[in-house]
Amino acid sequence: MKSTIPAVLLLVITIVSSATAENWPSWRGPENQGISSEKNLPTQWSADKNIAWRLPMPGAAGSTPVVWDDHIFLTSVADDDLILMCVGTDGVERWRRKLGSGNRDVRGDEGNSAAPSPSTDGKHVWAFFSNGSLACFDFEGNEVWQIDVQEKYGKFDIQFGLTSTPVLHKDKIYLQLIHSGGAKVVAIDKATGKKAWVTDRTSDARQECEHSYASPIVYDGKEAKFLLTHGADYSIAYDLETGNEIWRVGGLHPPGRYDVTLRFVSSPVAKDGMVVVPSAKRGITAAVKTTGKGNITDKKDLYYWTFEITPDVPSPLIVDDLVYLCRENGNLIALEKESGKQLYEERTNRIRHRASPVYADGKIYLTGRDGMVTVVQAGREFKVLAQNEVGEAIAASPVISNGKIYLRTFDALWAIGNE
Structure with a gap:
């Protein structure tokens, strides 16, 4: 019996470790909310402190990696190739x-x-590029299928490329193709690449407002389930199985003259019956209920609140009873979730912020374009816990999995872990 004790202890340790570890299967994490349940993560690091490893990349990319167990998947350019x-x-x-x-x-x-960014379900990985290439591979790198989205659903007409990340949910992968060439929402069978449904996405947007660089999300709550697309002046919810429109919210422009350059980049976030809907530039942020029907733009009983500032590029974050907005200039805003009352707006790193904020273990990680990650204490009072630099430019959001923080800079993939 004594000889079996080490094996039993090893099994217990493995089970406990697996229970506390967490995969990061999409660009905003397990529930598309930018939230990790992991604990005891590093707060401080630098290029030579708390670094597990650094792997040079073949080229630049702004895509966020995804992680499943001991596999990390990421997209990149390599010279002129898309890989x-x-x-x-x-x-x-x-x-x-x-x-x-x-x-x-x-x-x-x-x-x-x-x-x-790619997506994974633990057996396969799906990758999409702005030229329209969409493919599925198994974990050994064998191609399952590949399609040309432009060939099947229309040529993209969008100024800076179709950079929206498809969202994976159950047996489908969903794409929002919002551009001037005829906007569509497409559901694809994840196993075969064949069309499940396609819906024309109508709006009264014009000129550059017809373009969207945001990504869709799936909300799977007790009271409502839908695919939420974002762009061309509206957030629009669709039935996951049929593609029928459920509700839409507009009114996201500032009052007065129509701004033909107001294209959406920041993506919505949905949690616990609330959708936080950003806009762009000088537009607003709206918090609406998940249970709407039809055009809810003027149905104030379906709003929680509206706020006069929007994050523009980084996506919002909902944690407990607070909503956080990281502005493009690095300022962090905290709002009461139920009322929309502003608790603070404070400066972090005054540089462009393209990455979306990530929450874990009582901390919010904000990533500046210069590679500095500011760690802020979550809660009603603002407090910077640390500012960490690796000296490389970054546009991807941080990834948290299995006790590590992964940063995909333009030059390398970094694994950050306590020494």
Whole structure:
């Protein structure tokens, strides 16, 4: 019996470790909310402190990696090629697959064709690029299927490329194709790549407002279930199985003259019966109920509140009884969830912020374009706990999984863990 004790202890340790570890299967985490349940994560690091490893990348990308057990998946450019990579949590590249070529850099150093993030369900991984390449691979890197979305659903007509990340839910992967060439919402069978349904997405938006760089989300609550798309002046909810429109909310422009350059980049977040709907630039943020029907733009009983500032690029975050908005300039705003009352707006790192905030273990991680991650204490009082630099530009959001924080800079993939 004595010889079996170490094995039993090892089994117990493995079970406990598995229970506390968490996968990060999509760009905003397990529930598309930017929230991790993991504890005891590093608060402080630098290029030579609390770094488990650093793996150089073949090219730049703004896409956020996804993690399942010991597999990390991320997209990148490699010269002119568009590739999906698999990296082990030991920092060793396992494989890479080319999905196409013809990378397009946009807005100087702002982005390229590898902006959408991959998704995984633990058996397969799906990757999409702004040229329309969409493919499914197994964990060994074998291609299951690949399609050209532009060929099937229309040529993209969008100024800076279709950078929206598809959302994976149960047996489907959903795409919002919001651009000037005929906006559509598409549900695809994740196993085959075949169309489940396609819906024309109508709006009265015009000029550049017809373009959207935001990503759809799925809300799967007790009181409501829907696919939420965001762009062309509206957030629109669709039935997950049929593609029928359930509700839409507009009125997201500032009052007065119509701004033809107000295109959405920030994506909504939904949690506990509330959808926080951002807009862009000088637009508003609205918090609406998940149970609406039809056009709810003027139905004030279906609003929790509206707020006169929007985050513009980073997506909102809902934690407990607070809503957080990270502005493009790095200012962090905290609002009461139920009332929308502002508790504070405080400066963090005064640099462009493209990444969305992530929450874990009482802390909010805000990532600046210069690679500095500001760690803020969550709660009604503002407190900066640390500011950490690795010295490399970044547009991807942080990823938290299995006790590590992963940062995908333009130069490398970093694994940050307590020494």
